[in-house]
Every structure is written in structure tokens, then in C-alpha cells.
Amino acid sequence: MHAAHKNHDFEPKIAAFVCTWCTYAGADLAGTSRMQYPPNVRVLKFPCTGRIDPVFILRAFQKGADGVLVSGCHPGDCHYMAGNFHARRRFAAFRQLLDFVGVDLNRLQFSWVSAAEGGKWVEVVTGLTERVRSMGPMREFKELELEEQWSGKVDTPELQEAYEAIS
Amino acid sequence: MSRIGVFVCHCGENISRTVDVERVAQAAARLPGVAYATDYKYMCSDPGQSLLKKAIAEHNLDGVVVAACSPRMHEKTFRKAAEATGLNPFVCEMANIREHCSWVHEDREEATAKAIDIVKLMAARVRRNRRLAAITVPVTKRALVIGGGIAGIQAALDIADAGHEVVLVEREPSIGGHMAQLSETFPTLDCSQCIMTPKMVDVANHPKITLHTYSEIEEVGGYIGNFQVTVRKKARSVDMAKCTGCGVCMAKCPQKKIPNAFDKDMGTRPAIYVPFPQAVPNTPVIDRENCTYFKSGKCGVCAKVCGPCAVDYTQQDELVTEQIGAIVVATGFDLYSIEPKPADSPIQGYGEFGYGTIPDVIDGMTFERLASASGPTGGKILRPSDGKEPKEVVFIQCVGSRAREKGISYCSKICCMYTAKHTMLYKHKVHDGQAYVFFMDARTPGKNYDEFWRRAIEEEEAVYIRGMVSRLYQKGDKVVVMGSDISVGIQVEIEADLVVLATAVQARKGADTLAQKLGISYDKYNFYSEAHAKLKPVECATAGIYLAGACQGPKDIPDTVSQASAAAAKVMTLFAKDQLEREPIVARVNERFCAACFACKKVCPYGAVEEKEIRDRQGNLIRVVASVNPGVCGGCGTCQATCPSKSVELDGYTDEQVMAMIEAL
Numbered sequence: 001m002h003a004a005h006k007n008h009d010f011e012p013k014i015a016a017f018v019c020t021w022c023t024y025a026g027a028d029l030a031g032t033s034r035m036q037y038p039p040n041v042r043v044l045k046f047p048c049t050g051r052i053d054p055v056f057i058l059r060a061f062q063k064g065a066d067g068v069l070v071s072g073c074h075p076g077d078c079h080y081m082a083g084n085f086h087a088r089r090r091f092a093a094f095r096q097l098l099d100f101v102g103v104d105l106n107r108l109q110f111s112w113v114s115a116a117e118g119g120k121w122v123e124v125v126t127g128l129t130e131r132v133r134s135m136g137p138m139r140e141f142k143e144l145e146l147e148e149q150w151s152g153k154v155d156t157p158e159l160q161e162a163y164e165a166i167s
Numbered sequence: 168m169s170r171i172g173v174f175v176c177h178c179g180e181n182i183s184r185t186v187d188v189e190r191v192a193q194a195a196a197r198l199p200g201v202a203y204a205t206d207y208k209y210m211c212s213d214p215g216q217s218l219l220k221k222a223i224a225e226h227n228l229d230g231v232v233v234a235a236c237s238p239r240m241h242e243k244t245f246r247k248a249a250e251a252t253g254l255n256p257f258v259c260e261m262a263n264i265r266e267h268c269s270w271v272h273e274d275r276e277e278a279t280a281k282a283i284d285i286v287k288l289m290a291a292r293v294r295r296n297r298r299l300a301a302i303t304v305p306v307t308k309r310a311l312v313i314g315g316g317i318a319g320i321q322a323a324l325d326i327a328d329a330g331h332e333v334v335l336v337e338r339e340p341s342i343g344g345h346m347a348q349l350s351e352t353f354p355t356l357d358c359s360q361c362i363m364t365p366k367m368v369d370v371a372n373h374p375k376i377t378l379h380t381y382s383e384i385e386e387v388g389g390y391i392g393n394f395q396v397t398v399r400k401k402a403r404s405v406d407m408a409k410c411t412g413c414g415v416c417m418a419k420c421p422q423k424k425i426p427n428a429f430d431k432d433m434g435t436r437p438a439i440y441v442p443f444p445q446a447v448p449n450t451p452v453i454d455r456e457n458c459t460y461f462k463s464g465k466c467g468v469c470a471k472v473c474g475p476c477a478v479d480y481t482q483q484d485e486l487v488t489e490q491i492g493a494i495v496v497a498t499g500f501d502l503y504s505i506e507p508k509p510a511d512s513p514i515q516g517y518g519e520f521g522y523g524t525i526p527d528v529i530d531g532m533t534f535e536r537l538a539s540a541s542g543p544t545g546g547k548i549l550r551p552s553d554g555k556e557p558k559e560v561v562f563i564q565c566v567g568s569r570a571r572e573k574g575i576s577y578c579s580k581i582c583c584m585y586t587a588k589h590t591m592l593y594k595h596k597v598h599d600g601q602a603y604v605f606f607m608d609a610r611t612p613g614k615n616y617d618e619f620w621r622r623a624i625e626e627e628e629a630v631y632i633r634g635m636v637s638r639l640y641q642k643g644d645k646v647v648v649m650g651s652d653i654s655v656g657i658q659v660e661i662e663a664d665l666v667v668l669a670t671a672v673q674a675r676k677g678a679d680t681l682a683q684k685l686g687i688s689y690d691k692y693n694f695y696s697e698a699h700a701k702l703k704p705v706e707c708a709t710a711g712i713y714l715a716g717a718c719q720g721p722k723d724i725p726d727t728v729s730q731a732s733a734a735a736a737k738v739m740t741l742f743a744k745d746q747l748e749r750e751p752i753v754a755r756v757n758e759r760f761c762a763a764c765f766a767c768k769k770v771c772p773y774g775a776v777e778e779k780e781i782r783d784r785q786g787n788l789i790r791v792v793a794s795v796n797p798g799v800c801g802g803c804g805t806c807q808a809t810c811p812s813k814s815v816e817l818d819g820y821t822d823e824q825v826m827a828m829i830e831a832l
Contacts, residue, residue: 015832028237031266039272039281042288043263044828045238047752050770051804051820059829080803081688081708081772090808122271 012066012132014041014125017052019084022073022114029118037122038129041069048072050083054094057108062141067107067132069124074112084112106131107138170202171293172228173286174219175264176210176235182269185278191234191264194283200294202226210235216248223252230293234262234286255298257751257819262289291831295824302753303746304798306392307492310738311336313384313681316344317724318497318716318731320366325735326495327375331742334489335370336398337380341446342367344499348429348532350539350546352724353588354619360445360541367447377489381452385486387494387684390799391711392747394491402482404453405439409477412449416469416478417441425457427543431533433551434543439469439478444541453478493711493738496685496695497731498678500717502532503567503575503671515573517566520639520668526552527646528639528666531585538592548596550665553644557600557664560593561648562586563636564606567671575671577692580721582669583610587620589667590629602629603661605636605650613725632659639666672721686774687712694720705734713737752802752819754795760814761792767806767815768793775799776806 018024024045030037046052049072057068070091078084091110099105111124132138173195177183188206196204203226209215210233222228231254233245238261246256264282272278308331312323315337323333335342346352347367349359370376379398386397405416420437427436429443436442438458439451459466460480470478506523507516516522527550529537540546550557564586568579583606590602609631611617623629634651641647645662652659674693675681682689687707688696695718698706705713713734716727741747754767758781768776779794793815795806804817813822 013832015829024237025239028239028263028266031237031270034270036273037271039268039274039277042281042284042832043267044288044825046804046825047817047820048803048805051808051817053808053822053825056825056829059826060832063829064832078803080801080805082770083772083803083805086770086805086809 008133010133010136012040012129012137013064014067014069014129014132015060015065016041016043016069016071016125017046017049017056017060018043018069018113019049019072019079020045020047021079022077022112023071023121025115026113026117026121029115030121031118033118035118035122037125040129041125048078048080048083049087050078050080052087054090054097057094057098058141061103061107061138064142066135066138067109067128069109069111069128071111071113071121071124074114077114102140104135106135169200169230169294170226170228171198171200171230171232171290172219172222172226173198173201173204173232173234173290174210174222175204175206175286176215176233177206177208178235178265178269179209182235182265182282185269185272185275186264186282187275187279188282190279191282191286195232195234195286195290198287198290200230201290202228211241211244216244219245219248220252223249223254229254229258230296231259232262232286232289232293233259234264234282234289236265237261237263237267257299258293258296260289260293260296262286287831288828291827292824295821295827297818297821299751299818301748302751302797303748304390304392306742306745306747307394307490308332308742309334309489309491310493310495310742311394311396311489311491312495312497314344314497314499314716314718315339315342315370315378315380316497316499316716317346317363317366318499318718318727319344319495320370321728321731322495322497322715322735322738323376324366324369324373325732326738327373329735329739329742331375331739333373333376334396334398334491335376335378336382336384337378338383339442340381340403340440340450340452341442341448342370342378342380343443343445343447345532346724347443347445348535348539350535350542351588351592353584354613354615356588356591358540360539364445364447367445371447378448379487380448384681384684387686389491390796392492392741393798394494394711396489396491396494398487398489400485400487402455402484403450404455404478404480404482405451406477406479406482407448407450409475410450410473411475411477412451413474414441414451415472415474417451419468419472421466421468422457422459425454430536430543431530433533433536453480493713493741494685495713495715495731495734495738496681496687496707496718497715497734498675498681498718500672500721501675502530503673504530505566505668505670517573519637520566521641525639525641525646525666527557527664528668530668530670531582531589534589534667538589538596546596548593548600548665555644555664556597558597559661559663560600560602560665560667561636561646561661561663562589562602562604562667562669563648564604564669565635565671566668567673568669569607570671575673575692577721578610579669579672580610581672581723583608583620584613584616584723586667586669587611587623587629590623591627594627594629602627603648603663604629604631605634605648606631607633607635613723634659672717675718678718685709685712694718705730705737711741747798750802750819751797752817753797753800754802754804754806754815754817756793756795757814757816758792758794760812762812762814763791763793764811765793766809766811767795770805770809771800772803772805773799773801775801
């Protein structure tokens with residue numbers, strides 16, 4: 001799978017938010033087992049998936065990520081007893097919001113990868129990379145931000161209408 | 168941090184084979200905030216660490232990124248090295264370019280680009296790292312042991328012998344637990360009382376052990392090193408300070424027909440009693456439910472005959488609060504009963520065994536009492552129905568255990584061995600008797616265990632029949648056992664005089680209630696959960712609480728004693744320090760912004776969030792805010808992700824640090 005992706009003209013950037021106890025250790029295990037996977041993923045370590053604020057996901061999309069992975073301990077295995085349950089509930093709601101604002105949910109993946117599942121880490125990362133590559137770059141949020149930064153004004157019909165209503 | 172040093176490791180060839188480490192160092196030198204970057208063959212080696220220390224001093228660095236292996240491998244090593252130069256250890260971070268990069272990619276170009284990115288992320292993070300001070304909490308060097316069976320006794324003695332104070336709480340009037348009920352113990356057949364009672368006396372006489380018998384845990388507060396535990400000392404109706412243990416009260420008590428639970432209801436006891444003659448403490452208790460004085464107000468014989476006037480009918484339950492540093496939970500087990508259970512229980516009894524209505528079908532513990540020299544029959548094997556000596560005894564293993572349909576899928580571990588022991592004890596006492604055992608498998612791992620089991624078959628002539636029993640019923644004065652012998656594929660019918668069931672080991676009734684008070688987790692069978700099945704077998708996930716014995720899962724005496732000593736060793740390790748040091752990854756509340764919604768309090772799995780009142784100088788309440796107790800906080804950060812006003816922050820994983828990393832993506 002590694003040799004195959006070299007010829008692609010688009011290499012997606014994947015941000016992975018992982019917990020230190022399970023998925024980070026699982027990714028370490030993939031390393032010590034010398035498994036191979038595409039180099040597109042950048043890992044950000046957290047103590048627990050419970051620490052991961054949905055805002056981080058939005059920000060990652062804005063700042064260049066084409067896909068986001070959130071991964072932690074399996075339900076019931078949380079080092080902090082219940083952090084992954086809070087995360088699960090939070091992201092179930094957050095997915096709906098993302099869907100509503102028009103983000104293709106295929107760019108976002110949640111998974112449970114334990115410290116013993118190096119193989120599963122490879123599978124999840126490879127799967128998400130391939131999928132996001134076929135979807136092409138994530139432009140919407142980036143363009144929006146560039147517009148905000150460089151145009152000096154945000155000029156949408158909705159905003160105009162709002163301004164007029166005030167004045 | 169604005170003067171960061173980046174140190175790229177070759178890891179021999181482990182990293183440099185796929186990653187161009189020199190290019191990584193060159194790229195790192197150009198990153199914002201990076202003042203120095205270099206690469207070296209083995210950063211973790213002595214010369215590597217010296218290089219790091221020298222560079223920190225020479226270049227006046229205030230932050231460090233070591234691009235090498237996983238932080239799980241060498242974070243501590245490099246933080247220590249950084250600390251040796253006077254740097255705060257928490258401004259040193261690792262960029263994992265081995266496990267997450269060089270080992271999982273082959274293409275040198277791609278791997279190098281990724282390594283540079285990983286370093287970039289970590290450098291951005293370290294720029295926002297704060298200097299954190301290790302958190303210390305004082306340790307109260309006083310242990311609480313809950314349960315006075317062999318596990319609790321062993322743990323208490325070990326800790327007390329190390330010179331620390333121990334509070335031992337036992338629910339029953341005497342310590343001793345199940346082991347005090349046993350006749351002889353496998354695999355050496357030494358008398359249980361003979362090895363147990365000296366230990367019980369040691370506990371009572373130990374100057375460092377405070378014993379609360381006939382007491383229960385009422386409330387547990389606090390955290391590792393600093394628990395406050397309230398113990399309910401139930402009213403004994405006898406003043407322990409005055410009682411001499413002469414036993415006149417028990418001899419004179421007119422109410423003597425109460426079934427003795429210690430003898431599995433086979434013998435009787437008076438209303439004022441000690442559970443068994445070797446009880447520790449040897450102070451009687453009045454069973455208020457059965458005492459004539461408490462029922463009708465008449466009698467009072469015990470008070471009249473008591474020389475030292477120790478009997479006190481007006482005694483009330485007493486609440487004692489103890490300051491505790493560590494807790495050992497050793498509450499033991501209950502035995503499964505074949506009687507039908509309440510409707511809400513997943514276990515529904517054994518209809519095919521007559522739901523416990525056949526008098527000569529007994530459980531293993533009842534057999535222990537029959538075989539015990541101090542038991543109701545004085546050690547003679549006599550069956551309960553008519554007191555005759557049984558000539559044919561059938562033992563049935565795995566009653567309840569390994570029976571998913573009965574709600575218990577686990578193996579009770581001790582039954583194979585104690586059934587083999589029972590056949591031997593029986594043969595030793597009834598020479599012309601015959602023992603049969605119905606079994607699924609014989610599980611005898613343990614030192615000298617398999618030899619013991621073989622001895623039961625080869626020397627003591629127990630007949631082992633591989634197969635299960637489908638029905639037990641009364642026929643005349645016999646119990647008919649209908650079973651199968653699957654090794655030859657035939658039905659077996661035995662007319663037995665006595666049937667002994669090796670019933671499953673279960674968690675104590677009320678184990679879940681105690682767990683909730685302690686804040687420890689338990690499995691679906693109510694056995695307490697250890698923090699890690701292999702590497703933390705005696706620790707609970709809750710810091711400062713340890714497990715010993717069958718409350719964690721079925722266990723025999725050698726395993727229980729080992730675990731109890733292990734738990735004691737853990738407590739001593741904790742008590743070896745005056746202050747507890749822990750990683751300062753804890754949440755902190757910004758009181759100026761906290762809106763007191765207490766969403767953080769709701770999600771905190773540790774109960775670390777408290778409500779703090781802010782008052783002016785006159786003492787008027789201004790407002791209430793959330794406050795995190797750093798001693799209790801586990802550092803998961805769920806509160807921060809939950810807080811709507813972002814006024815709680817997890818040190819080491821602040822929003823600022825995370826956002827900096829995301830910006831660097």
C-alpha cells in the first residue's frame with residue numbers, strides 16, 4: 001500500500017487526536033512491530049479523549065488538515081474511568097453539527113484503538129488516508145479563513161442584511 | 168519559551184536509516200523560537216545527555232525538544248537530564264520520530280518531511296509550555312484494613328510489623344473469616360485453627376493495630392494519603408473494657424436455641440455469644456433480635472451474673488472517624504446457595520437439586536464444619552437429617568461455577584482442590600466409606616496441588632466420574648444422584664447417604680455498596696477490579712486503595728496471603744515517604760471567569776471538583792466557584808473540554824499548547 005500512493009498528486013494531511021494510554025501506545029506498537037502505513041498522519045497526544053475539545057477538530061480543518069482522526073481507549077478501558085464515554089457522547093452530538101454546517105463526515109473518524117492494537121492503528125490510519133485522498137483537499141474552512149484574514153471585510157448577503165437591520 | 172534547543176537522535180541507525188537527521192536539525196534551527204539544533208548518534212547515552220546538558224548551559228536554552236523515540240520510552244530520562252541543568256523538567260518534550268516515523272515508513276524523502284513536521288509541532292508546543300512544579304501531598308502513615316479474614320489479618324500484621332499504625336475493621340463479632348471455619352487445609356492438611364488462631368491473637372496483641380470488630384464502614388472521604396473514614400461500631404451491649412471473657416453470661420443465658428451461623432446453622436448458641444470458642448476478641452455480643460430482654464424487657468440474667476458488670480443494655484452504635492493514608496480492602500467472599508434467589512437476581516437456583524430442600528444435600532463449608540474437631544459433631548462425619556454416619560458420599564463440583572445459564576461463567580478456582588481434600592478427610596474418618604466425585608475438569612495448578620489430587624484418587628480411593636449431575640431427589644433415607652459418566656458414555660445413578668456441593672465462590676453481599684463508598688470499580692459479578700490484570704494486580708484504579716484476597720476474585724489461602732502481603736508492601740512503599748509526589752498534570756480553575764455552572768463537577772470521575780466560597784473581608788459570601796483538589800485530580804482533562812467558559816485548564820495540556828500545535832500543522 002505504501003508504494004502505491006507515491007504517484008498520487010494529492011497528499012492529504014491527517015491530524016490524529018489520540019489519548020496517551022491506548023491509541024498513542026498502539027501507534028508505538030505499530031512502530032516497534034515495524035508495520036508500514038502512509039506518512040500523512042500527524043499525531044497530537046492528549047491524556048484522554050475526554051480532554052479533546054470539538055473546537056480542536058474545527059481548528060485543525062481550518063489550519064490545513066484534510067482529515068481528522070480521534071482515537072482513544074475502548075469503552076470500559078479508560079485510564080481515567082469514564083473520559084472516553086464523555087468523548088463519545090460529545091462527538092456524537094458534534095458530528096451532527098458538522099454535518100449541518102456542510103462538512104463531509106467522511107473526513108472525520110472516531111475509533112477505539114487499544115495499546116495492543118498496532119495492526120488496528122495501521123488499518124484505521126491507512127483507511128482514512130485513502131478515503132480522504134479520494135475526496136481531495138478540504139478547502140471550505142481554509143478559504144473562509146483566508147477571506148477573513150486578507151479581504152479585510154466579511155461581505156455576505158446575510159451580514160449585509162443584518163447591518164441594514166441595525167442602522 | 169523563546170530559546171528552544173532541538174536535539175535530533177540517530178538512534179544508532181534506527182532513525183537515521185530512513186530519516187535524514189541532519190536535514191531535520193537544519194530545518195529545526197529555522198523554526199520560530201528555536202535557538203539551537205543539533206543531531207547525535209545516541210542522545211540517551213551518557214555522552215548524548217552530556218551534550219544536551221552542555222548545550223542548555225552554553226546556549227542559555229529555556230526549552231528542549233528531543234526528537235528521538237517515544238516519550239513512553241525516554242521522556243523521564245531527558246526530563247531528568249534537563250532538570251540536572253536547573254531547567255524545569257516540564258519544558259522538555261519528546262518528538263517521536265522513531266515509533267511514529269522512521270520505523271513505519273520506508274521512503275526517505277517522505278519520512279524526513281514527516282519528521283520535520285513532528286519536530287515543528289513539538290517546538291510550537293514547547294514555546295507555550297509552562298514551568299510546572301511537582302505536586303506534593305502529605306501522607307498520613309496509618310492504614311485501614313477492611314475485613315478480618317486471613318487476607319486482612321496478613322495485611323494488617325505486615326503493615327504493623329513495619330512500624331505503621333493499622334486500623335482493622337471487621338463486620339462480625341470476631342476476626343477470623345472463612346478460614347477460621349475450615350477443618351484442614353490443602354495441600355498439606357494442616358489444621359486451619361492451628362495456623363489461624365495464633366495470627367488472630369497476634370492481631371489482638373499488636374501495639375500498632377486498632378481492632379474494630381462488629382463494625383462497618385459508614386463513610387469514606389478524602390484521597391490517597393489523606394482519607395477520612397467513619398466506622399460504625401455496632402452496639403455490642405457488652406463493655407469491652409470491663410468484660411473478662413469468663414463466659415458465665417453465655418452459660419446462664421436461658422435462650423440457647425439459636426442456630427449457630429458459624430457452624431452453618433447445625434449447632435445452637437445462646438443470645439449472648441461469641442461466634443466460636445477461639446474468637447478474637449473474646450468478648451460476647453448480645454444478638455438483640457433473639458434476646459428475651461430486648462424482645463420483652465424481661466430476663467436480664469446476663470447482667471445479673473456478670474461479675475465485672477460489663478453487660479450494658481443501653482449501649483448505642485458509635486461512630487468513630489479515623490485519619491487514614493491507605494486502604495486495603497479484604498472483604499472476602501460468600502458461597503453460592505442453590506436456593507432460589509430474589510427475582511431481580513440473575514441467578515435462579517438449582518431446581519434439579521431440589522432448591523436446597525433435601526436435608527442431606529449440603530455445601531462444602533457445612534462439610535468443613537462437620538469435619539472440624541471444634542464443629543457441632545466434634546469432628547465426626549454425621550449427616551444432618553438423622554445423625555447417621557454416611558457410607559456413600561457424592562461430591563459434585565462446579566455447582567454454580569462455569570454455569571453461564573446460572574449467571575456465573577467463571578471458575579471458582581478452589582473447589583477442585585477442596586473437594587479432593589474433602590474426599591480425603593472423609594476417608595480418614597469413615598474408613599469403610601466410599602466417596603464419589605462428579606467433575607467437569609480437575610484444575611489443580613499450584614505447588615503440590617496435582618500430587619494432592621492424585622493422592623485422593625490413588626491412595627484414598629475416591630472415585631472420580633467425569634460428568635455432570637442432572638437431578639437429586641430423596642428416596643427413603645437416601646439421596647439419589649442421577650448423573651452421567653461421559654468418559655464411557657453411560658448414565659450413572661448412585662444412592663448416596665450424603666451429597667456435598669462444591670458451590671461457587673461469589674462476591675460478598677453488599678460488595679457493591681462498599682465499592683461505591685470507596686469509589687473503586689467492580690466487575691459484573693461484584694468482584695473488585697484491579698488497576699491492571701497483570702502489572703497492577705493489587706492496586707485499585709483509585710490511588711491509595713489496594714486489594715487483598717477473594718474480594719478481587721476466587722482465591723485459595725496461599726494466593727490470598729501472597730496478595731495480602733503484596734498489598735501491605737504497596738502500603739509500606741507509600742508510607743516510606745512523608746510527602747507524595749505526583750506529575751503536575753492537574754486541572755486548575757480560573758476563578759475570575761468561572762460561572763459556577765459546575766458542569767466540570769458533574770463529569771469529573773474522581774470527585775476532585777469542589778465548590779469554593781469566595782467571601783469578602785467581612786465574611787459575606789460574594790460568590791461560589793469551582794475548585795480542583797490537586798491531590799484527587801487524575802489529570803484526564805474532561806473538565807476542560809466540558810467547561811463552557813474555558814475557565815478550567817489542565818496543566819501540561821492547555822488550550823494554548825494544543826492550539827499552537829494545530830496552528831503548526
